[in-house]
Amino acid sequence: MKCGAVKQLIVCLLSLWLFVSLGSAAGTHLGLPSAPFVDAEDIPAKAELGRMLFFDQRLSANGRVSCASCHVPEFAFTDGRARSIGINDSVEGTRNAPSLLNLAWQGSFFWDGRASTLESQVLGPLFSPVEHGLSGAEDLLNRIRQYKSYEDGFSAAFSVLPQQISQHHVASALATYLRGLVSADSRADRYMYGADSSALTKTEIEGLNLFVGRAGCATCHKVDTEAALYTDNQFHALPVSFARFADKLPGVIERISNASEVELALMIQTDLEIAALGRFAVTKVPAHIGAFRTPSLRNVAITAPYMHDGSIGSLESAVEQEIYYRGLVDGRPLILTLEEKLALVDFLKALTGFVPDKNHQNHAN
Numbered sequence: 127m128k129c130g131a132v133k134q135l136i137v138c139l140l141s142l143w144l145f146v147s148l149g150s151a152a153g154t155h156l157g158l159p160s161a162p163f164v165d166a167e168d169i170p171a172k173a174e175l176g177r178m179l180f181f182d183q184r185l186s187a188n189g190r191v192s193c194a195s196c197h198v199p200e201f202a203f204t205d206g207r208a209r210s211i212g213i214n215d216s217v218e219g220t221r222n223a224p225s226l227l228n229l230a231w232q233g234s235f236f237w238d239g240r241a242s243t244l245e246s247q248v249l250g251p252l253f254s255p256v257e258h259g260l261s262g263a264e265d266l267l268n269r270i271r272q273y274k275s276y277e278d279g280f281s282a283a284f285s286v287l288p289q290q291i292s293q294h295h296v297a298s299a300l301a302t303y304l305r306g307l308v309s310a311d312s313r314a315d316r317y318m319y320g321a322d323s324s325a326l327t328k329t330e331i332e333g334l335n336l337f338v339g340r341a342g343c344a345t346c347h348k349v350d351t352e353a354a355l356y357t358d359n360q361f362h363a364l365p366v367s368f369a370r371f372a373d374k375l376p377g378v379i380e381r382i383s384n385a386s387e388v389e390l391a392l393m394i395q396t397d398l399e400i401a402a403l404g405r406f407a408v409t410k411v412p413a414h415i416g417a418f419r420t421p422s423l424r425n426v427a428i429t430a431p432y433m434h435d436g437s438i439g440s441l442e443s444a445v446e447q448e449i450y451y452r453g454l455v456d457g458r459p460l461i462l463t464l465e466e467k468l469a470l471v472d473f474l475k476a477l478t479g480f481v482p483d484k485n486h487q488n489h490a491n
């Protein structure tokens with residue numbers, strides 16, 4: 127575009143403004159910061175392939191486990207259990223399945239942040255003996271190569287022939303699909319960021335004011351002026367969650383000190399004491415013992431049970447516990463009336479937003 131003369135300059139600036147505002151509108155979701163890295167919209171063939179992989183039970187040792195077994199769209203991609211159950215039907219894991227919504231805004235993954243990219247995380251469950259139980263890359267790729275739908279899917283996404291498909295393609299497709307799982311536009315977003323003053327009830331507004339004000343929740347479950355992630359992407363410890371393991375600490379620490387990354391991951395998945403170490407298992411910094419990622423509270427009304435170990439059954443009890451212990455850690459006990467606690471719960475229930483792929487079913491044989 128040429129912008130020589132003054133008249134042309136004005137036209138030029140106007141079209142530039144139009145271009146920029148249209149461009150940013152494309153990646154905007156009410157209540158979320160502008161997307162840092164949502165590639166699913168740009169690469170639909172990759173995201174579509176990732177969706178196929180995500181819901182496919184055939185990619186497991188017994189043909190019954192898919193990613194969606196533990197990350198059910200209807201429950202905001204959690205599984206409704208305290209702790210997940212994988213390939214070994216009766217054996218509970220050590221942690222609560224987190225929501226997979228808005229991962230594009232997350233700096234690290236898992237309750238302890240032990241994975242730093244989605245690409246490095248998504249193959250883990252496929253090869254874990256307690257999740258999908260596949261024996262390795264060849265096992266995975268042999269299964270994939272049996273199906274014409276995958277031949278077409280990988281060809282469309284990566285322009286590769288079946289024999290050229292690698293586990294990196296699988297990881298890339300799954301990660302792209304996950305980054306496209308965006309949830310925003312809750313009633314709270316419409317009230318706070320959409321200028322819709324009737325979107326929240328009087329009690330919910332009272333809850334919001336407590337949340338960002340006197341109750342201090344937003345220190346960690348962040349709410350900003352332009353958008354809200356309801357997490358600071360940081361790790362925080364509650365002394366109580368670790369108190370019951372304190373006497374076993376030296377032994378537990380010794381067991382993890384020489385473990386490789388893969389060994390450590392399996393220990394975290396199968397050993398409650400090691401899982402309870404939280405962020406410490408990753409950093410070995412004593413202050414991180416029992417520290418866990420602040421979960422986003424978006425869609426929290428549909429993600430029960432709560433906390434890293436699923437130990438809290440209802441939203442009311444989760445709020446009660448948070449009020450009690452977070453105040454204690456701060457050295458300023460927080461006293462709220464029953465009405466105020468209920469107002470906080472009501473506000474959290476207004477954080478349920480759009481959930482993608484809600485009606486998508488698992489794919490079996």
Ligand code: HEC
Binds near residue numbers: 196249300
């Ligand atoms: C047996 C249940 C189970 C299966 C199957 C499973 N997951 Fe998970 N997933 C979990 C649990 C439990 C965690 C939390 C583990 C932790 O924090 O240590 C998790 C964590 C994650 C995270 C990190 C989320 C965050 O907020 O940090 C991602 C991403 C993820 N899973 C993707 C997948 C994908 C992709 C698949 C399929 C290839 C899959 N999961 C299969 C149970 C499962």
Ligand code: HEC
Binds near residue numbers: 421423441
């Ligand atoms: C110091 C940081 C911090 C403050 C302050 C804080 N939280 Fe949390 N919150 C966390 C962390 C970390 C977790 C996860 C703890 C765990 O898994 O053991 C959590 C978990 C929760 C959960 C469970 C969510 C889930 O998906 O499992 C709810 C609900 C919650 N907080 C609400 C609140 C409310 C309401 C307040 C204010 C009264 C509050 N929090 C104050 C850090 C904080």
